[in-house]
Amino acid sequence: MPLKFEFPDARDWRYLIESLQTVIEEANFIADAEGLRLRALDPSRIAMVDLYMPREVFELYEIDEERVRIGVNFDDLNKILKRAKAKDKILFQVEGGRLRVTLAGKAERTFSLPLIDVVGEELPLPKVTFDVTAKMVSDTLRDALKDAEMISDTARFVGEEKELKIVAKSDKGELEARFSLESGSLLEYEVKQPSTSSYSLEYLEDIVSKAYRISDLVTLEFSTNKPLSLTFDIAGGGVLRYFLAPRME
Amino acid sequence: MSARAASLCLLCRGAKGLCGKPVCPVLALWRAVESAKPPSGLLLEGSSPPSVFVGRVGYPRVRLAPAAPPEVGDTSAYDAPERWLELGLGKVLEMRLSLVRGVTAVDVRRPRGLEELQLLAVSSRPVDVELKFAKPPKPGARLDLFAPPMGPAAPAERVRVLGDPKPPRPLEKAFYDTDMGAEEAVVYLYESGVPVSAIQRAFSVGALGTGRLRRLVPTRWSITAVDDIISRHLIERVKRLKPADRYLFFERKHEHNTFVALIAPGAWSYEWIEAWFPHTTWNPGATVEVEGDWEGYWGRTTYASLGGCYYAARLATAEYMLREGFQGTAVLIREIYEGFFLPIGVWFVRESVRALFRSRPERYDSLGEVLERLGRSTRLPLGVWLEKSALLGRMLRQERLEVWL
Secondary structure (H helix, E strand, O other): OOEEEEEOOHHHHHHHHHHHHOOOOEEEEEEEOOEEEEEEEOOOOOEEEEEEEEHHHOOEEEEOOOEEEEEEEHHHHHHHHOOOOOOOEEEEEEEOOEEEEEEEOOOEEEEEEEOOOOOOOOOOOOOOOOOEEEEEEHHHHHHHHHHHHHHOOEEEEEEOOOOEEEEEEEOOEEEEEEEOOOOOOOOEEEEOOOEEEEEEHHHHHHHHHHHOOOOOEEEEEEOOOOOEEEEEEEOOOEEEEEEEOOEOO | OOHHHHHHHHHHOOOOOOOOOOOOHHHHHHHHHOOOOOOOOOEEEEEEOOOEEEOOOOOOEEEEEEEEOOOOOOOHHHHOHHHHHHHOHHHHHHHHHOOEEEEEEEEOOOOOOOHHHHHHHHOOOOEEEEEEEOOOOEOOOEOOOOOOOEOOEEEEEEEEEOOOOOOOHHHHHHHHOOOOOHHHHHHHHHHOOOOHHHHHHHHHOOOOOOHHHOOOOOHHHHHHHHHHHHHHHHHHHHOOOEEOOOEEEEEEEEOOEEEEEEEEOOOOEEEEEEEEOOOEOOEOOOOOEEEEEEEEOOEOOOOOOOOHHHHHHHHHHHHHHHHHOEEOEEEEEEEEOOOOOOOOOOHHHHHHHHHHHHOOOEEEOOHHHHHHHHHHHOOOOHHHHHHHOHHHHHHHHEOOHHHHO
């Protein structure tokens, strides 16, 4: 068997796949001795997702080959993951062009789906230096983005010395959400240089409203008119990261 | 009328009673059209194109009305919107207003027992019918935003199918296959080459779907349901094609309407914008009313505010991209000018946009050039589109990540 890995909670995988789905419908996981990776651009090439799951986050991780590519359609995979019950373990096995998914709780159910050929390009990460870095509770960010979405399709991120602001404006009205270390709404905050940049809420709200279930905390990084980075840490050392290209106002 | 009231009309289009009046004042104007001559007497024998109308008032207890003109012969063009653009609106109105409906009452949940009328509705050629009315048909016409115009009507005492309905093979199969879901059947019929209008008729009379779940569907709803089902299916295929490599521009000026389409390189997304000039069907006010709706690559989860036209034009757009073998970002704009004041149905948009995409596109290398061309084509200035269009806004302002890779 070329590849086999087991994860303690099947529902975490459902959340993970739903988070990837906000950017892409199908993609390749790449497995090697270090762990599992996935990197993909959305069809409009506005957003990128970058996932890394080191072997340590798995209860079991066995690989016989140097590199195994797992091309899947997330919709198909998710139909299976939706069948998972609380506390089900999940085991993935790749063999003979198929992905076998076993959900193990009181009973053990094994599903199997064909691997698909996804044309994947090798992508570098965006080269950006970030002037503003903020760490906050992911649910707080989600709320602010939901508020902003009522007003506009674009949110402006303003990193001032003591305060991070998310601003939305349109003929429907105006929203300003403020976060700071002082008020306790930021857990870490670093500003090399005050910066302002705007991003599409269509993408942002979609991403955060799924990925906040992966991690309670999110690290947000940006610079003036440069991409935004959102990092969600996965328990055990994994990382789910997004990059989003700016909108010029 | 205030700008606020005018924009209400545009969103309501006589369907929702947003202005609070018991009868839509815009539609009331067109009671004037109620001049279509009814046949004399209580008996009408004619060839149904076929045409069967399902009402929506009183849902789920609605009116079911087979229709025929008082003549025998090849009337197939009377209910085939695919052929109407070339006939001209005058001729279409004349044909449609000569269709007399024999109205019966049905419960949409009980399509059983209606087999004869269902078979009539799915026939590929005209069928002779005899309508016996309970009282003489009243003169007048029925105009609808979604459905094509209809002529006089009267309660039917008896409907007799005299001829022999002949459904096209695929429709016959879908009709008798009670395991085939309605959505699956619609796609199957479309792929088999059955015209969209015939699929809509079959969908409407409850001739499609899984046995027990078959329902009649008001004509108005079935038109948009079928446009939506087919275009969603086509879009899934379009999304697998390579992106367009240049900017394309299409223009069609026809019957007091301008249709333009701009297709930009990029992932599938679609926008439909309508500008109603003063004193047109859905804009009795004195200023131009502009409304639009759009969807990104992932589609939409709510019903488009502009309704039927949005989905009809989306179908024509997806058909075009699939035929040409690429995907792209499509912005479609329709300007409706003074002089276009009859609600004639969604078919006009579907067929006009199909015709638009049959014309030869102009090709441009940059967004700037194609926008400049757009500005010269429409009566409203470019600035209006840049302000109203979500997709043009995105094209102009949204950066792509590639810049940093």
